[in-house]
Amino acid sequence: GAVVSQHPSWVICKSGTSVKIECRSLDFQATTMFWYRQFPKQSLMLMATSNEGSKATYEQGVEKDKFLINHASLTLSTLTVTSAHPEDSSFYICSAWGLAGPSYEQYFGPGTRLTVT
Amino acid sequence: DQQVKQNSPSLSVQEGRISILNCDYTNSMFDYFLWYKKYPAEGPTFLISISSIKDKNEDGRFTVFLNKSAKHLSLHIVPSQPGDSAVYFCAASVGNEKLTFGTGTRLTIIP
Numbered sequence: 001g002a003v004v005s006q007h008p009s010w011v012i013c014k015s016g017t018s019v020k021i022e023c024r025s026l027d028f029q030a031t032t033m034f035w036y037r038q039f040p041k042q043s044l045m046l047m048a049t050s051n052e053g054s055k056a057t058y059e060q061g062v063e064k065d066k067f068l069i070n071h072a073s074l075t076l077s078t079l080t081v082t083s084a085h086p087e088d089s090s091f092y093i094c095s096a097w098g099l100a101g102p103s104y105e106q107y108f109g110p111g112t113r114l115t116v117t
Numbered sequence: 118d119q120q121v122k123q124n125s126p127s128l129s130v131q132e133g134r135i136s137i138l139n140c141d142y143t144n145s146m147f148d149y150f151l152w153y154k155k156y157p158a159e160g161p162t163f164l165i166s167i168s169s170i171k172d173k174n175e176d177g178r179f180t181v182f183l184n185k186s187a188k189h190l191s192l193h194i195v196p197s198q199p200g201d202s203a204v205y206f207c208a209a210s211v212g213n214e215k216l217t218f219g220t221g222t223r224l225t226i227i228p
Contacts (some may be wrong), residue, residue, distance in 0.1 A: 091158070
């Protein structure tokens with residue numbers, strides 16, 4: 001079946017540093033990738049939508065200069081949290097939209113736990 | 118503005134009985150609805166979906182019902198099994214792309 005991987009699965013960083021999270025579709029090409037954030041006991045909130053080769057579309061309230069998204073190829077998107085602060089600590093999940101079966105589906109990665117100290 | 122709501126944060130059901138999880142939405146443009154199962158520190162796993170042209174979709178133990186006039190959908194799991202214990206999210210989209218998630222319901226199956 002379709003697999004989406006994320007790396008790293010967890011990361012701890014110091015306040016003020018930047019962290020890059022990778023999202024890869026392993027056995028299909030993803031025309032669109034989505035980045036979500038989930039705070040404890042809350043829903044998954046869409047942060048941005050990225051299409052290969054073009055600028056990401058950010059949801060209202062998400063700072064594009066803080067959360068840099070690069071969708072360099074049809075199988076890789078990266079999210080860089082710049083100048084991270086403790087309030088950025090969260091569970092970040094990517095999903096890849098593509099044709100890995102009979103129809104287009106959105107496949108989710110396993111998530112990345114970010115802790116900013 | 119929470120466009121997709123799951124009003125029950127938790128639900129406990131006896132093993133073997135039916136689990137019914139509910140979801141309400143406000144955006145009448147939504148035309149595709151999905152249910153996901155999620156364990157802590159993992160990504161969501163797709164369970165079942167339904168298009169707005171249908172009112173019921175069944176897959177094994179899972180059935181999703183859609184009531185468009187009430188803007189309400191529900192997920193029925195029967196019979197419930199201990200492995201079904203997880204957090205369940207409903208999600209809605211326009212055209213099966215950008216998803217709007219509900220707040221989740223934690224289902225606990227009691228052996």
